[in-house]
Amino acid sequence: MPIDDKTRKQINLALCTALQENPRVTVKELFRIIASLRNWKKLHGSAQQILDKPFEDRILVGPYLYCNSDMKVTLHEEKDVEKVNSMGFAISLVGNYSYLQVSRHGKGNLSYAELIKPSFPEKVTLEGGITDDERAWFDQWFATPKRLNPDIKPEWDDAEWELYGLMRNPRQNFFEVGKELRIPWEMVRERFQRIVKDCKVFVGFFPLGYSQYDHLLVTMRTEYEIGIREFLKGLDRSSWLFKVDDLLVLYLFHTHINLTCLKFGEMNCMGIIEDVRVGIPLDVDKERFLIV
Known part of the structure; x- marks a missing residue:
């Protein structure tokens, strides 16, 4: 049964x-x-x-390790394919943007990243207008402007950064990683236990299965950054939350694009967010995007 x-x-x-x-x-x-x-x-x-x-069934995806490593995120409006493909990893978009690009060239501007763990049962919905029941949630979390605290870049040596690159999947076998690094597995374990304290652990929860959702990128400016994070935590599925310079970038998993845009349209009318733009991902390398 x-x-x-x-x-x-x-x-x-x-x-x-x-x-x-x-x-x-x-x-x-x-x-x-x-x-x-x-x-x-x-x-x-x-x-x-x-x-x-x-x-x-890809209801759970991960875990993956993440730390601030001076990554640069650029949202391109022009369709300059050669420029975008010249460096880093890019996602093609349709809408207000043509590409989202992630690279390590130049000064890093990704100050915050999180794969949000959702709620069960859900407290708010992504698809549809703001309901009467949800207004109490909005009144609580959007009463006072609050900013996200930036992710601090770890002060690691070269060996620790190398181990981080090999242990993005933190459930890998220490012995196999040790063979690649040519060090004892006990040393791998010791270094891992040290670096994991400086990392976030990303695990995605998608109750319908990851492949059953459509993807939507939404950017905005807001003083209510903590409120946006709490809104995403109230959903029934995981969402990405990034801060790039002064811009919040949400990467959402939805089942109805028009109803999802309606939600953010109403938040815009309420004065919670402004300068809202959207992009529909086309050729997402889904697994790689999860561990950038």
Whole structure:
């Protein structure tokens, strides 16, 4: 008998939380989390099957490590393909922008990045106008302007930066990474335990499955940066939140573009956000975008 939808979402979100808190959490501990939430009176399959399924269906994506490493993000309005392809990683867009480009050339301007962990049950919706129930949420988080605190670049040596590059997937085998670096696995573990303290852990939660959502890039200027973050936390799925110079960049996963734009249109009319622009991604390298 399959797990009911509510229990499945509770288990998957609990697994997401555990991986964010400790990206190398043991399988035994993940089994314990599953056991605490499943209904033992019903046959739901083994704990291993329950653990594997959200990753197979891409309901859970990650974990990935991230730290501020002086990346530069540029939003191009012109269609200069050669210029964009000359450096870094780019996503083609249709709308107010032609490309989003990420590179390490020049001075970094990406001061904040986060893959937002959502809520269950959801507190706000992405698709549709602002409801009466949501207005209390908006009144709470958009009462006072608050800015995001920038991500601090770690002060690592060359060996630690090299390890970070190899351990973006933090569940990799220390022994295999040690062979590549030609150092003992114990040294890999020691260095990893040091650098992970300076990193964010990104785990995406997409209850319908990652491939079932359409993508939308939205940029805006606002004094309510913390409010925008709380709004994204109230959704039922993960979203990307970036700050590039003085611009907030949201990378959203939606099921209806017109209703999603309606939400931000109403937020614009309320004076919460301004200078709102959108771009529809065309040729997203989805896995790579998750770990830039």
